[in-house]
Amino acid sequence: MDLPSNDLSMIHRFSPASAEGLAPLLLLHGTGGDETDLLPLGGLLSPGAALLSPRGRILENGMPRFFRRLAEGVFDEADLRLRARELGAFIEEAREHHGLDRPIAVGFSNGANIASALMMLAPETLAGAVLIRAMVPFAEPPEFDLQGKPVLLLSGGMDPIVPAENAARLARQFQAGGATLTHETLPTGHGLGQMDLAIAREWLAASFA
Amino acid sequence: MSQHGIHHVTAIAGPASRNVGFYTRTLGLRLVKRTVNFDDPGTWHLYYGDEAGAPGTILTFFPWEHAAPGRLGVGETQETVFRVPEGAIGYWTHRFLEKGVAFDPIDKRFGETVLAFRDPDGMRLALVAVPGAEAEPGWSAGEVPAEHAIRGFHSVSLLLEEAAPTGAVLTDVLGFAQGATEGSVTRFQVPGTAMGGIVDIRAVGGFLKPRPGAGTVHHVAFRAADDAEEAAMAQKLRENHRIATTEQKDRNYFRSIYFREPGHVLFEIATDQPGFAVDEAPAALGQALKLPDFLEGHRSRIEGHLPSLGEPA
Numbered sequence: 001m002d003l004p005s006n007d008l009s010m011i012h013r014f015s016p017a018s019a020e021g022l023a024p025l026l027l028l029h030g031t032g033g034d035e036t037d038l039l040p041l042g043g044l045l046s047p048g049a050a051l052l053s054p055r056g057r058i059l060e061n062g063m064p065r066f067f068r069r070l071a072e073g074v075f076d077e078a079d080l081r082l083r084a085r086e087l088g089a090f091i092e093e094a095r096e097h098h099g100l101d102r103p104i105a106v107g108f109s110n111g112a113n114i115a116s117a118l119m120m121l122a123p124e125t126l127a128g129a130v131l132i133r134a135m136v137p138f139a140e141p142p143e144f145d146l147q148g149k150p151v152l153l154l155s156g157g158m159d160p161i162v163p164a165e166n167a168a169r170l171a172r173q174f175q176a177g178g179a180t181l182t183h184e185t186l187p188t189g190h191g192l193g194q195m196d197l198a199i200a201r202e203w204l205a206a207s208f209a
Numbered sequence: 210m211s212q213h214g215i216h217h218v219t220a221i222a223g224p225a226s227r228n229v230g231f232y233t234r235t236l237g238l239r240l241v242k243r244t245v246n247f248d249d250p251g252t253w254h255l256y257y258g259d260e261a262g263a264p265g266t267i268l269t270f271f272p273w274e275h276a277a278p279g280r281l282g283v284g285e286t287q288e289t290v291f292r293v294p295e296g297a298i299g300y301w302t303h304r305f306l307e308k309g310v311a312f313d314p315i316d317k318r319f320g321e322t323v324l325a326f327r328d329p330d331g332m333r334l335a336l337v338a339v340p341g342a343e344a345e346p347g348w349s350a351g352e353v354p355a356e357h358a359i360r361g362f363h364s365v366s367l368l369l370e371e372a373a374p375t376g377a378v379l380t381d382v383l384g385f386a387q388g389a390t391e392g393s394v395t396r397f398q399v400p401g402t403a404m405g406g407i408v409d410i411r412a413v414g415g416f417l418k419p420r421p422g423a424g425t426v427h428h429v430a431f432r433a434a435d436d437a438e439e440a441a442m443a444q445k446l447r448e449n450h451r452i453a454t455t456e457q458k459d460r461n462y463f464r465s466i467y468f469r470e471p472g473h474v475l476f477e478i479a480t481d482q483p484g485f486a487v488d489e490a491p492a493a494l495g496q497a498l499k500l501p502d503f504l505e506g507h508r509s510r511i512e513g514h515l516p517s518l519g520e521p522a
Contacts, residue, residue: 044275158503187250187507194273195251195514 007097010090011035012054014098019048023127023208026091026103027053028111030192032063038106041192045106045130045201052094052103056110057083066114073161075113077138084117088125104208105129106200108192109161113137116170119151120144120177128207130154130200133190135162136170146179150207152200153183159190180207211438213384215362215405216430216463216479217256217267218289221279223330223423225253225272226519231329232257233521235308236291237353238268240495240521241485242462246271250504251514259361260348262462262485262494264432265405266361271427274516278331279422284473286426287368287411288325288333292404294343297357298324301336304353319391330424337363339403364407365429366394367474372410374471378452379408382445383431383478405432410472430465430477439466439478454478461501462487495521 013035017024025046027038035055042051056066058079067083068076091103104127107115112134119129120142128150151174155167164185171183182203186195222228232238232255241262246252252271259266268289281287293301298315301324305312312326318337325335336359347358369375372395379385379397385408388396393413399406408429419425433439439457443466446452454466463479470476488499498515500508 040277157507187504187510189248191248193246193249193251195249197275198251198514 008090008093009086010054010057012052012090012094013039014053014094015039015042015051016098017048017050022046022049024050024052024100024103026105026115026126027051028066028105028107028115029053029056029064030109030111031060031065033108033111034064038108038111041197042106044197046204050098050100052091052098052100054087054090056114057086065110067110067117073135075137080114080117080137081121084114084121087114087118088122091125102127104204106132107134108132109134109190119146119149119179120173123149123177128152130204131170132192132196132200133159133162134170135166136173141173141177144177146174146177149179150203151179151181152203152207153181154196154199155183155185156188156190157185158188161190211384211432211434212264212402212481213406213432214265214399214402215365215408216264216432216477216481217269218286218362218365218429219269219271219427219477220289220332221276221330221421221423221425221427222270222272222328222332223276224274225255225516227329228255228270228272229518229521232268232270234352235304235310237348237351237358239348239350241267242495242499243497243518244461244499244501245504245511245515247458247460247501247504250500250507250511253515253518255518256462256485256495258485260346261491263361263404264479264481265402268362272516273423276330276423279425280417280420281333281368281425282417282419283368283370283413283415285368285419286365286429286474288335288366289426290323290335290337290363290365290407291359292339292342292361292363293336293357293359294347295322295338295340296343298322298336298338300357318394319389319396328424332424332426335363339363341403345403360404362405364405364409365426366409366411367429367472368411368413368416369472369474370412370414370416371472372412375410375474378446378450378470378476381449382442428467428475428477430463430479433478433480435480435482436464439464439480442478459501461499 068079105115238257242256349355
């Protein structure tokens with residue numbers, strides 16, 4: 001059942017729920033990853049939940065991404081807006097096609113950045129988000145209302161790509177937008193680690209019980 | 210004179226407490242260092258070795274509580290082999306039966322007696338009876354009597370498409386000489402080095418690709434005496450083999466560079482200096498969580514996340 005599926009607007013994998021009452025996870029890979037990357041992680045984070053994992057449509061030197069950037073840490077914001085809308089449309093299609101509830105986004109790096117953008121541009125699309133090593137998506141954030149939506153932001157205290165100030169600014173933006181934010185800075189770099197997994201797993205269980 | 214050969218082998222394991230129990234109790238190795246993966250401080254990095262954690266005796270693990278099992282494939286370390294005294298194979302066969310450890314019938318390879326077995330994650334290991342090993346000191350503070358105790362590494366075997374390109378790196382850069390071939394296996398050996406002095410290459414042509422996970426080797430590290438020798442090895446890799454290494458990384462107990470050898474196995478070159486006694490006394494090795502300076506300020510956070518190790522032997 002979780003073979004690559006191309007009958008929706010984005011290449012993706014879908015793994016149906018094997019337990020009831022769990023929000024689906026929308027898995028968003030980092031630069032150079034693909035739709036298979038985060039499936040095992042999704043299974044660990046919320047065992048039994050449906051998993052929806054699209055592949056980013058942009059290619060940068062052969063590496064899939066979810067939106068264009070002009071340089072490391074400098075986003076093409078027009079493209080980001082377009083791609084976030086496309087991702088939102090894909091989520092709606094997939095929900096209808098598979099009969100899914102609103103998903104919780106779990107994004108790493110580039111995937112976390114498009115999840116942030118989507119939360120800000122179309123808050124109704126997602127039930128919440130786990131953002132691992134995310135940075136501020138827009139120089140001027142749009143007005144948005146995330147009243148009561150749970151957001152977990154996991155930053156790396158030694159992350160060479162996302163400065164601490166940038167992560168703190170993103171946290172302030174989510175708080176100002178009304179999200180129920182948990183922001184933790186871990187003693188690690190940009191890479192995804194076991195600590196991220198353990199914290200995200202507990203947070204998901206506590207926030208979506 | 211510089212010593213060459215294997216410095217350490219690092220593998221991925223499942224639950225940490227099970228890993229500690231198997232290697233300290235069942236195999237009787239000393240836990241010589243408990244620290245974290247410097248690149249992922251929520252993960253233990255456990256080092257097992259002889260009494261001092263001498264180069265050539267060190268097997269290390271990244272235990273992941275939820276690791277999926279890996280799968281052996283081409284471009285991967287097939288087996289990690291320890292040396293035991295010649296008369297010890299009977300003891301170990303009996304011990305594996307008693308402890309429920311999966312093992313293969315005793316085999317002969319290159320004229321030596323081999324007992325292949327698996328750890329709880331399915332990692333491929335073996336004991337080779339080595340004449341003269343009984344005269345070397347064995348760690349006896351565990352359950353295994355010193356006369357039968359493991360004496361460091363004998364060898365690793367690599368499952369590769371072809372032997373020659375990797376063999377060229379072993380001989381030109383890492384101090385090995387090409388030895389005999391038996392079936393599809395060619396032996397490379399460091400002249401005059403007993404501990405960890407052998408790499409066997411099993412050339413199998415096209416075969417499945419490996420899948421990293423529990424029970425698979427992450428990398429094999431080879432010895433350099435010091436920074437200068439390591440830098441010279443990196444230069445040879447670059448100039449003679451067109452292989453670029455990473456920059457040097459400080460692993461506290463050794464300083465390392467990494468590269469993919471031509472057969473795709475991740476190799477490391479690690480300095481013998483400064484060794485494991487750099488941050489705790491030799492008698493107290495492995496008893497406390499040791500962190501590098503850049504993580505010391507996060508100790509309570511890290512301790513709060515690391516899974517329990519149970520009680521090592």
